[in-house]
Amino acid sequence: xxxxxxxxxxxxxxxxxxxxxxxxxxxxxxxxxxxxxxxxxxxxxxxxxxxxxxxxxxxxxxxxxxxxxxxxxxxxxxxxxxxxxxxxxxxxxxxxxxxxxxxxxxxxxxxxxxxxxxxxxxxxxxxxxxxxxxxxxxxxxxxxxxxxxxxxxxxxxxxxxxxxxxxxxxxxxxxxxxxxxxxxxxxxxxxxxxxxxxxxxxxxxxxxxxxxxxxxxxxxxxxxxxxxxxxxxxxxxxxxxxxxxxxxxxxxxxxxxxxxxxxxxxxxxxxxxxxxxxxxxxxxxxxxxxxxxxxxxxxxxxxxxxxxxxxxxxxxxxxxxxxxxxxxxxxxxxxxxxxxxxxxxxxxxxxx
Ligand SMILES: C[S@@+](CC[C@H](N)C(=O)[O-])C[C@H]1O[C@@H](n2cnc3c(N)ncnc32)[C@H](O)[C@@H]1O
Numbered sequence: 496x497x498x499x500x501x502x503x504x505x506x507x508x509x510x511x512x513x514x515x516x517x518x519x520x521x522x523x524x525x526x527x528x529x530x531x532x533x534x535x536x537x538x539x540x541x542x543x544x545x546x547x548x549x550x551x552x553x554x555x556x557x558x559x560x561x562x563x564x565x566x567x568x569x570x571x572x573x574x575x576x577x578x579x580x581x582x583x584x585x586x587x588x589x590x591x592x593x594x595x596x597x598x599x600x601x602x603x604x605x606x607x608x609x610x611x612x613x614x615x616x617x618x619x620x621x622x623x624x625x626x627x628x629x630x631x632x633x634x635x636x637x638x639x640x641x642x643x644x645x646x647x648x649x650x651x652x653x654x655x656x657x658x659x660x661x662x663x664x665x666x667x668x669x670x671x672x673x674x675x676x677x678x679x680x681x682x683x684x685x686x687x688x689x690x691x692x693x694x695x696x697x698x699x700x701x702x703x704x705x706x707x708x709x710x711x712x713x714x715x716x717x718x719x720x721x722x723x724x725x726x727x728x729x730x731x732x733x734x735x736x737x738x739x740x741x742x743x744x745x746x747x748x749x750x751x752x753x754x755x756x757x758x759x760x761x762x763x764x765x766x767x768x769x770x771x772x773x774x775x776x777x778x779x780x781x782x783x784x785x786x787x788x789x790x791x792x793x794x795x796x797x798x799x800x801x802x803x804x805x806x807x808x809x810x811x812x813x814x815x816x817x818x819x820x821x822x823x824x825x826x827x828x829x830x831x832x833x834x835x836x837x838x839x840x841x842x843x844x845x846x847x
Contacts, residue, residue, distance in 0.1 A: 521605030599656030
């Protein structure tokens with residue numbers, strides 16, 4: 496150790512420059528590079544891309560070649576001139592028209608999350624132990640805590656678009672992780688745009704699903720609901736899950752909800768769900784699990800920090816969730832690791 500050629504130094508550089516890689520991705524998305532290339536009749540040269548995204552040709556060339564090195568673009572050279580096109584990855588995830596587009600998520604990460612993470616060391620979580628939205632939105636912390644989700648209307652919509660993009664990718668796996676056919680009604684608590692509700696309705700044609708979310712989210716959710724055969728099975732209900740009664744259902748779903756909240760609030764929410772349940776009712780919990788030692792699963796640990804920086808919560812291990820569930824009368828906990836980053840847990844409410 497101690498020379499620029501050693502593995503430690505290489506790893507250090509990789510970590511230190513990691514944010515630059517994210518920024519290349521965010522910038523190329525924000526500028527619309529992938530959309531431009533998707534809409535073009537064939538591969539484009541630097542001048543055409545620079546004109547299309549209204550950027551300098553020097554900057555565009557650097558950006559395009561860096562994207563090639565990151566496998567976000569392909570290049571071919573004809574008569575000494577480079578022509579660029581999307582890779583499979585960018586066509587699937589980085590173009591707006593793709594049904595699996597993650598553009599909204601990247602926009603949210605690039606604008607809101609990146610802003611919060613920029614304050615990681617100097618203020619924040621580790622010293623203050625609270626999220627950093629106030630620094631990004633420029634509001635007083637106390638005002639933000641009045642607003643249940645610490646967001647301006649603009650960031651709220653951006654957040655919903657981001658959640659919708661991710662949920663569309665993961666909803667099928669969640670809906671099929673367990674056999675839920677014994678339930679005839681479900682309530683997706685904090686169900687946002689209804690993306691998971693749609694998949695549950697598709698998988699179980701006899702299931703009626705209520706999406707319960709904050710009033711302003713429910714109001715905006717109509718923009719995300721294309722009419723379809725499942726529409727008659729899905730209903731939206733507005734309310735605050737800490738204050739208002741939850742719609743009655745045989746199955747409650749909490750997908751990426753508990754990780755937003757402190758243990759106190761998690762207890763509050765789980766006791767509300769438990770009160771609303773009859774014995775035999777189900778609770779489907781979907782989160783990213785930490786390993787039991789909480790030192791190994793790098794992706795989950797980073798997400799746990801992300802929760803600290805952006806919310807009141809943290810990720811938890813399977814053991815921690817199992818304790819929380821059992822404390823609130825949910826037993827027979829089954830766990831399935833889904834493809835990607837999520838884990839699903841199904842528990843049954845037993846008689847108190
Ligand atoms: C991280 S998102 C998860 C959305 C969705 N379940 C998913 O997995 O894509 C959290 C959701 O909880 C909702 N939420 C937050 N606080 C709430 C409250 N007090 N009452 C009802 N919904 C709330 C948010 O509006 C948001 O839709």
